[in-house]
Amino acid sequence: MVSRDPQPVGRPRESRVDQAITRAVRELLAEAGYARLTMDAVAGRAGIGKAAIYRRYATKQEMVFAAAVHGEALEVPADTGSLFGDLTALARVIISHLTNPAASTALLHLLGDIATDPTLAESFTTTLIEPEREGNAEVLRRAVRRGELEQLPDIDVFHAAFGGAVLSWLFLSRHDPHDLPERLARFACAALQASDSEAQDPVRPGREW
Amino acid sequence: MVSRDPQPVGRPRESRVDQAITRAVRELLAEAGYARLTMDAVAGRAGIGKAAIYRRYATKQEMVFAAAVHGEALEVPADTGSLFGDLTALARVIISHLTNPAASTALLHLLGDIATDPTLAESFTTTLIEPEREGNAEVLRRAVRRGELEQLPDIDVFHAAFGGAVLSWLFLSRHDPHDLPERLARFACAALQASDSEAQDPVRPGREW
Amino acid sequence: MVSRDPQPVGRPRESRVDQAITRAVRELLAEAGYARLTMDAVAGRAGIGKAAIYRRYATKQEMVFAAAVHGEALEVPADTGSLFGDLTALARVIISHLTNPAASTALLHLLGDIATDPTLAESFTTTLIEPEREGNAEVLRRAVRRGELEQLPDIDVFHAAFGGAVLSWLFLSRHDPHDLPERLARFACAALQASDSEAQDPVRPGREW
Amino acid sequence: MVSRDPQPVGRPRESRVDQAITRAVRELLAEAGYARLTMDAVAGRAGIGKAAIYRRYATKQEMVFAAAVHGEALEVPADTGSLFGDLTALARVIISHLTNPAASTALLHLLGDIATDPTLAESFTTTLIEPEREGNAEVLRRAVRRGELEQLPDIDVFHAAFGGAVLSWLFLSRHDPHDLPERLARFACAALQASDSEAQDPVRPGREW
DNA sequence: CATTAATCGAGACGGTACGTCTTGTCTTGCA
DNA sequence: TGCAAGACAAGACGTACCGTCTCGATTAATG
Numbered sequence: 001m002v003s004r005d006p007q008p009v010g011r012p013r014e015s016r017v018d019q020a021i022t023r024a025v026r027e028l029l030a031e032a033g034y035a036r037l038t039m040d041a042v043a044g045r046a047g048i049g050k051a052a053i054y055r056r057y058a059t060k061q062e063m064v065f066a067a068a069v070h071g072e073a074l075e076v077p078a079d080t081g082s083l084f085g086d087l088t089a090l091a092r093v094i095i096s097h098l099t100n101p102a103a104s105t106a107l108l109h110l111l112g113d114i115a116t117d118p119t120l121a122e123s124f125t126t127t128l129i130e131p132e133r134e135g136n137a138e139v140l141r142r143a144v145r146r147g148e149l150e151q152l153p154d155i156d157v158f159h160a161a162f163g164g165a166v167l168s169w170l171f172l173s174r175h176d177p178h179d180l181p182e183r184l185a186r187f188a189c190a191a192l193q194a195s196d197s198e199a200q201d202p203v204r205p206g207r208e209w
Numbered sequence: 210m211v212s213r214d215p216q217p218v219g220r221p222r223e224s225r226v227d228q229a230i231t232r233a234v235r236e237l238l239a240e241a242g243y244a245r246l247t248m249d250a251v252a253g254r255a256g257i258g259k260a261a262i263y264r265r266y267a268t269k270q271e272m273v274f275a276a277a278v279h280g281e282a283l284e285v286p287a288d289t290g291s292l293f294g295d296l297t298a299l300a301r302v303i304i305s306h307l308t309n310p311a312a313s314t315a316l317l318h319l320l321g322d323i324a325t326d327p328t329l330a331e332s333f334t335t336t337l338i339e340p341e342r343e344g345n346a347e348v349l350r351r352a353v354r355r356g357e358l359e360q361l362p363d364i365d366v367f368h369a370a371f372g373g374a375v376l377s378w379l380f381l382s383r384h385d386p387h388d389l390p391e392r393l394a395r396f397a398c399a400a401l402q403a404s405d406s407e408a409q410d411p412v413r414p415g416r417e418w
Numbered sequence: 419m420v421s422r423d424p425q426p427v428g429r430p431r432e433s434r435v436d437q438a439i440t441r442a443v444r445e446l447l448a449e450a451g452y453a454r455l456t457m458d459a460v461a462g463r464a465g466i467g468k469a470a471i472y473r474r475y476a477t478k479q480e481m482v483f484a485a486a487v488h489g490e491a492l493e494v495p496a497d498t499g500s501l502f503g504d505l506t507a508l509a510r511v512i513i514s515h516l517t518n519p520a521a522s523t524a525l526l527h528l529l530g531d532i533a534t535d536p537t538l539a540e541s542f543t544t545t546l547i548e549p550e551r552e553g554n555a556e557v558l559r560r561a562v563r564r565g566e567l568e569q570l571p572d573i574d575v576f577h578a579a580f581g582g583a584v585l586s587w588l589f590l591s592r593h594d595p596h597d598l599p600e601r602l603a604r605f606a607c608a609a610l611q612a613s614d615s616e617a618q619d620p621v622r623p624g625r626e627w
Numbered sequence: 628m629v630s631r632d633p634q635p636v637g638r639p640r641e642s643r644v645d646q647a648i649t650r651a652v653r654e655l656l657a658e659a660g661y662a663r664l665t666m667d668a669v670a671g672r673a674g675i676g677k678a679a680i681y682r683r684y685a686t687k688q689e690m691v692f693a694a695a696v697h698g699e700a701l702e703v704p705a706d707t708g709s710l711f712g713d714l715t716a717l718a719r720v721i722i723s724h725l726t727n728p729a730a731s732t733a734l735l736h737l738l739g740d741i742a743t744d745p746t747l748a749e750s751f752t753t754t755l756i757e758p759e760r761e762g763n764a765e766v767l768r769r770a771v772r773r774g775e776l777e778q779l780p781d782i783d784v785f786h787a788a789f790g791g792a793v794l795s796w797l798f799l800s801r802h803d804p805h806d807l808p809e810r811l812a813r814f815a816c817a818a819l820q821a822s823d824s825e826a827q828d829p830v831r832p833g834r835e836w
Numbered sequence: 837c838a839t840t841a842a843t844c845g846a847g848a849c850g851g852t853a854c855g856t857c858t859t860g861t862c863t864t865g866c867a
Numbered sequence: 868t869g870c871a872a873g874a875c876a877a878g879a880c881g882t883a884c885c886g887t888c889t890c891g892a893t894t895a896a897t898g
Binding site: 217218219220221222223226252256257258259260261264 | 871872873874875876877878
């Protein structure tokens with residue numbers, strides 16, 4: 001019989017500390033930005049010692065990821081009855097997450113560390129990327145069930161383009177996102193339905209060319 | 210009459226130093242990564258003093274941007290004769306830039322600083338985003354001239370989705386980019402032609418819905 | 419009741435670090451001189467971080483003073499049985515301190531900062547000047563007890579002239595100090611006894627004038 | 628015939644520059660102290676380029692010495708008719724020089740560099756120490772001529788003690804110098820006359836002991 | 837109840853990068 | 868050639884941050 005959950009010995013960790021860390025990280029990210037998010041500042045704001053943080057997270061990145069990004073998993077928006085409606089709602093959800101001050105600031109900074117931190121990369125994939133891809137897939141499956149699409153499209157490309165579009169719009173082009181959901185949904189909708197009919201009827205491409 | 214080109218006084222800056230800085234930054238980024246790109250290392254590698262760097266760039270970010278990102282403007286790929294071909298080529302160009310070791314590492318780290326550094330943001334827009342958008346527009350204009358599209362689509366959304374897709378594919382999903390150009394071009398091509406016909410003939414949408 | 423000895427909180431400072439700093443400063447002063455005594459060199463030699471130094475001393479001067487000058491208080495030489503003997507011994511002690519490589523190099527450089535650094539000036543007075551003056555006074559009191567002098571002379575002037583003579587001899591005139599103790603002691607002895615008798619018998623000055 | 632004063636070629640140096648340097652050094656020493664006396668500050672204040680300074684002086688020390696210390700040679704005070712009077716006047720001259728803000732600040736800082744800069748040491752000796760010693764000797768020779776002393780005492784020791792006393796009084800003990808001339812002159816006078824009579828009449832020491 | 841072991845806040849530690857400053861040299865164009 | 872302006876290489880300065888460690892006190896579960 002394997003020993004699991006080795007009986008903890010000694011004083012148990014206080015959940016108060018976990019909460020204080022998360023709270024402090026989010027507040028500091030929103031108030032002062034990532035640049036002034038130091039471990040000492042977090043400990044000071046949370047009223048705890050630095051050791052209590054490092055007992056939970058091995059690095060600053062891990063802490064920030066856990067406190068500001070993790071748990072922000074995208075919920076799949078409710079069925080609106082149409083692919084266009086679902087995609088609009090999906091875009092709104094992504095935008096709302098990426099415009100959250102704490103999460104977005106942290107996200108962009110952590111992105112750079114992914115290349116050299118396999119653990120962080122793994123967390124990103126498991127916690128954010130995969131669930132989001134699954135959410136996208138769910139929206140597309142609905143459209144298939146509804147009859148709007150004959151079959152599932154290239155989900156990976158769709159996922160990259162849809163999420164990537166919001167990312168690029170907000171943080172590279174830095175445009176106003178207020179009418180992005182409709183415009184992006186229209187674009188994506190067209191792409192999906194066109195590739196769908198093309199895939200079904202390869203002899204009749206979208207247009208003669 | 211305004212006085213322009215104010216007569217320079219004193220010893221002029223040496224272009225040798227500018228080149229040495231750029232070269233050192235790129236080498237160090239490729240060799241050691243952003244984390245070990247220190248100002249002292251740059252100065253040492255370039256055989257110059259730190260003051261010579263700070264005389265040119267106010268911050269490390271500015272230096273890295275100028276040395277590793279600036280001048281990496283995307284060239285518009287040659288006309289391949291078809292929208293699909295052009296988009297495939299465009300994706301290849303973007304991928305090749307984003308997989309360049311120096312540029313990509315730097316880019317992701319700088320991204321996080323854009324939010325709090327208006328100067329950096331301005332540089333990004335002027336140097337990278339706008340030229341790239343213009344390149345995308347040129348590809349689309351070719352398709353219009355060719356007759357593949359009736360009219361120009363929503364360029365901003367296309368730009369965000371196309372570039373964002375590559376970004377997301379490489380750095381968020383971390384997939385292999387070898388077949389991305391074709392898959393992405395197919396997706397984008399479909400979207401463009403579908404929205405195009407839809408816009409031209411609103412009574413006959415791509416499919417019944 | 420006043421609270422004193424406020425309960426120390428947090429990790430206490432390690433005396434090992436204090437000793438390492440002191441040792442490193444002295445070694446570097448003796449080996450390389452004041453000019454090459456850098457904070458980084460001290461930290462490196464001591465095997466500690468620079469922060470550990472700045473946690474203890476606000477400035478380089480303070481560190482050097484504490485490490486190389488403080489604690490070098492002049493011991494009063496043992497009673498030799500005569501004023502002349504005591505003064506000779508006193509001169510020897512002063513010379514040995516001022517020719518100590520670490521202390522002397524530091525001393526001269528710190529001297530210049532006294533004018534603009536009240537804290538340093540205070541330290542100098544308390545730690546060096548006052549004890550030395552007291553040592554001089556003790557030697558003179560012995561002579562009074564012995565009967566060599568009727569009463570204590572102008573101690574301030576004696577102190578300035580005796581110590582100042584060594585200082586000037588070594589660092590301004592840069593003479594060899596080997597026979598200075600006897601010559602200086604003879605001079606001072608004469609001055610003291612002459613002023614003494616003059617003070618006792620003002621009608622009969624040392625000589626007619 | 629030896630070639631002397633090698634015919635200067637090219638544009639002659641402007642004395643305006645020499646004066647501006649000297650003036651700037653003295654002003655800055657008096658205003659801001661030695662710590663803020665930088666070569667750039669001197670050049671800026673003087674309205675000249677740094678090269679013009681380094682064309683004249685090889686190092687900062689040399690410049691400071693030349694501008695603030697050199698030319699401050701002690702004039703021998705006029706004969707007052709008595710040794711006591713002459714010594715009082717001599718002390719006053721030394722004090723007035725050492726309390727000059729520019730000279731004194733510079734002097735103390737340069738002192739520390741003497742140990743490692745033979746050129747500076749040579750300048751000190753030639754320019755300051757020797758003339759001062761000669762001035763002291765002149766005062767003593769007057770006393771011999773006057774009959775106050777039978778023969779010249781140990782001039783080196785006297786010189787060290789007299790000048791050193793003022794140095795120590797002002798910069799180590801940091802006492803008020805207002806009554807120092809009289810007190811020091813009385814002390815020195817007694818010393819000189821006592822050693823004098825002792826040397827003349829060794830069987831009758833200053834006092835019986 | 838006493839022991840044990842891990843927790844807690846506080847803060848010192850080694851290491852290292854930052855951006856600024858200073859020194860002494862060099863390079864422009866002008867006089 | 869001298870000069871003002873200012874760039875240059877070298878490197879020290881004092882600050883800040885990270886992740887680790889140490890202190891005395893606290894807090895359950897175990898013996």
